[in-house]
Amino acid sequence: MTLAGLFDSHGGVIRVALARVRGSSPRNEGTEMFVAPEALHGTIGGGQLEHRAIETARAMLHDGELARHTDVPLGPEIGQCCGGRVELSLTRMRGSDKRAALERAEMEAAALPHVYVMGAGHVGRAIATMLQHLPVRCIVVDPRAAEVALCTVAVETRVSAIPELDIATAPPGSAFIVLTHDHGLDFLLTSAALERGDAAYVGMIGSATKRVKLRNWMRKHHDATCFERLTCPIGAGGSRDKRPGLIAAFVVAEIMAELTRDAAANGAAQAGHALARGHHHDQEGATAR
Template identity: 25%
Template structure:
């Protein structure tokens, strides 16, 4: 059991979400006792046991689906194929008893990539870490990364090269706030070039910069490119312009996207994006 929790700590430190499956109830003949646990990581690697056989295989596959949805639940099983027990799912086993498993999601709210460790990036990291996000900050400037203390992971690398090397986690959040327009453009276009689909990608910029950026983007990728997850200028319209205030604006927008909330006043300029599509 100690080894199982050690593996859980490793997963947590690396930002890998997991499910902890616990036997919470049993009746009749079963291959496992109450309290037995199995840990299943996002990669499918499992530690511990909840009885083996069809029950454990079913539970492991169930974990894969639940990790994607980031939800916990309890489910009851009857260990006899074809046997009907109210509120229980039948599994192809010969034991005949019933088992109830509790699936507990253990992980971060989401993964956020921050490209640029400048004043806004540093302020944003501090806010996001209070809300259980796993934050990776990427910057080509080693001296700027030295000022970052709260991030879960710091990467000293060229911005677009990082995406080439590692890609992005599915349903992740991306904040682009590099020190130059060129690097911003390279990051966003690398995401489009590789057909990556983050849940959210926001770019810190002015409306003038956005017009120029969108013109070049549509010239390169065509007017059918999907930008539904792209928000620029980034953040909700709160009126503040200090790094701390901008960080609050960006984190609020990320939360709104995370909770599927609509009706907020985003800084995003759909009119600028749409008018630059090629006709």
């Protein structure tokens, strides 16, 4: 259920937010979930932490309680072994709170990275099927209307006579996966994506031989200095199995690793700072004793 759908169908909703995170936790500080009597939207990480938060939120709705703040150790006390500690803020939402939550959701959706699947064949459709569930905006582009019509999952589709224009007008930081029905078109689109200079990922389906041919083609027709940023073959680090679904799984993992690299590094840095603060406080406590 969408967040707007949850708010439309339920008057009473509790917002559950991770107000503070110390140490290891399944989700980061600021993560929120919305709980209604018989529905919910979002997740704070699953497990006993989330199960108990949902129970508490629904008890609050039943009892008319407006707000509660809890401090939960993520250890054997609740049947989890993360080892950290989180503070939960549970608040019954007013109309203004719901409007603010919808605005945040819209801003998050607008900030999602764009992933362009250039080709709606078997592998392209398999990739789109997986990307529909991930925090990206997936756009499947192909000049063949019949192939595009076969892509029926919850992603954006475009029948484009000049697909290089879709690459040219994509926002900075986009990812491009090139797997069309024509090697010449693959070369044209891949070089266009590489020459942008701001793509988070550029991948082309094919073999090592096809990669060499593209490099030679770019040397003749385009700027080849950006060639080393190309991933080709795509998904090659996972398996030699060439079934579309398996190729798609490894390609999607490859793309998401690139798109979330900075976020993962920032999360690790924040965790390190939190551990350092905890160690410093422990030393202060030992000194005081």
